[in-house]
Amino acid sequence: MARYLLRRTAFLLGSLLLAASLLFVLLRLLPGDPANALLLMGATPEQIAAARRQTGSDLPLPEQYATWLGGLARLDLGTSYVSRLAVGGEIAARLAVTVPLTLLAFALAVAVAVPVGFLAAHRAGRWYGLLLSGFAQLGIAVPVFWIGMLLVTVFALRLRLLPAGGFPRDDWAEPGRALAALVLPVVTIALVMSASLIRYVRSATLDVLGSDHLRTARALGESFAGAMWRHGLRNAAAPVISVLGIELATTFLGAVVVESVFALPGLGTLLVEGISEHDYPVIQGVLAVSTFAVLVIGFAADVAQRLVDPRLRTRLGRP
């Protein structure tokens, strides 16, 4: 396990470095110079030269690359062209919306998918199966932002039960209002996520229900509930965990789009603002943080799966 952790950590660091480099390459080499963005905004050549000196984009590329990596290592993401604030601080403020949104949506999706997927496997009726595969089919076909729009129309505009969008100015000072603002976005994301999650839970449960070791436990007097608790849960969880990692990452990315639907001041809206204002440090920072989050989630899921399944621990290397 220790050796695996070491290897997996090295791999994580490698991919982080690769992702950071990819970002750098794409942003510098594709259009030329980030400072050109200022030109579009009608700045004078002197202002541009000053900006270039300030952002360091007049330096040779290798030096810029080193500065970029060094900044990342010190968690310094530079200064926004537009707001003149530190990008790191701005991202941290936006994460106060995006992280709760992601985690709540993820928790809701799991809370719905686990019992429904289990029941779907346990009571394998025709009706249930048909309904479920329809739901799963729609879940991957319906654009998440459209679900958000429809939910807003029904629950905010027609029934006036919940706010249609926005977030309290004072963030979480009034938790009730902040939570109310998150209800519809959370439901929107959870709806889409649970559709795919249910399928995985169902097939994992079917595997467990048909497994020989569950039969052994029952043959030796374990009750159905007892056998599911002692043997079923862990065995069903093992394959689902790796999916959960991917799902959590997808939830996080789904949040980027859904924030726009509900005008939430999160990471996603910051990115969209950054793109429309050609605010390169912001774009770069948000993308770095998002990609790192996805990589770290993948790392955590891999390690968790090893902890649950001893067979993975003894098998060496990649399959």
Added chain:
Amino acid sequence: MKGFAAGCVLVGVVLAMAAVSLVWLPYDPADTSGGRLVPPGGAHLLGTDKLGRDLLTQLMIGARIALTAGAGSVLLGGVLGVAAGLAAGFATRWLDDALAAALDALIAFPTLLLAMLVVAVREASLGSAVLAIGLGMSAVVARLTRILVKRVLTQDYITAARTSGSSWPRIVVEHVLPNIRPTLLVNLALQVGIAVLAEASLSYLGLGPPPPNASWGRLLHEAQATVLTAPVGAIAPGVLLVVLVVGVNLLADSLRDLAPGRSR
């Protein structure tokens, strides 16, 4: 077979809209003379939007854009991905390891974010969207291709072909490609739906092709403000998106069932 028929009908609807839009449109897409937010019926079958543009016209153009985005991205992603996957599959040990690690890292770089990045450095256009989505997709395709190639290369008939003196290019054409094709095609077909949705998301965020040739995603974004007064504009593009993606996925599924030797 039922799935195949349903898929054909659903995709056929969108294909027909796109095909007709090439030769005939009810109105000029920039024509705003019909009046704002005209309800469906009469001169405007589905009504007009808040600028007075005909909705049906825009939906037909949107069909063309959705199909271009889906097909274009998968074509780009497929060609790049299969080429990279083949190279990795045939590569020697350490090179293969390095490529595999790079692919894993690339896949962690989410397609949508990559697309936003490309749009940020180029401009918001259909080309940017296709380029970005195709690039993101190529990593997924490459990883799959690599695994499939590795599996084929361990088969006995490859060794047999090798010992009988066939060259590697010949083996690729005669043995490797035919064997990986079924699985690859099914996955590429599934990627079409993903690409269509990704383009719609980009457009919804205002990062897609600009009006008047707007995609369904942008139509939805523009209709959001007037959803209560003109609900058709906020519903029709979404329904069409679902129709297209469900249709494509059904076709992909029946492709899987048709493929020989994959009855499991």
Added chain:
Amino acid sequence: MTLLDVGGLSVRRADGRELLRDVSFTLAPGERLGLIGESGSGKSLTALAVLGLLPMGLTAHGSVLLSGTQVVGPVIGTADRRLDRVRGRAVSAVFQEPLSALDPLMRIGRQIAGPIRRRRGLRGAALRAAVLASLEEVRLTERIANAYPHEISGGQRQRAAIAMALACEPELLIADEPTTALDVTVQAEVLALLDSLVAGKGMALLFIGHDLAVVAGVTDWLIVLKDGSAVESGRTEDIVREPRHTYTRSLVDSAWEFEAELDRMAP
């Protein structure tokens, strides 16, 4: 008093096809009965029907009285709770494939502890001692208790499965092809162990197999199944000496050939 009374047992699929047709037999305490037949003959289904653990989609009809409890009746199934009390007390089982029959994610010691705790209500140090005693009974060391199933050999796994089944101290042990999945060299060893333990505890045994040489070696009575029906039954020695049904005769012949083959291999 009979321990197990099976009368007119049939097993049907959801589409109505009969996989097992009208099988009847009884088993008294301490008796040993063999069920023999090729795969698909319904011998494993009989075992599962007796345990009340048929796979989803199959239904049992007829009567199975196990230690006074009706497992299947004219009306399918009895309340699950009641069966939970029969399984693990009146009856327990060893199955064919020990790798999949053991929970891959749980250490062997904990798996054996489950039935002991249920049956004898032991906890803590007493439970641990009982687990080690169980392991010792099947000649496994303490090291095995801390191992996962994939970390030990096939023979060790099956012995652990036997330890689990015997830890229930059942009146009847069902052994469903317990040696089929093992290497030939290990088969005899596991079989001898099972034989001596069952004899030592005076349990009844329902032994299922496809190999007459194996089944006849551990049973007194025999039922020959073919395509879901019993084609012949009687004392094992009588059947081996004078098989009446042509199918039984072919089984006996191939067993003799096997015997001869063994003699040739190990003179």
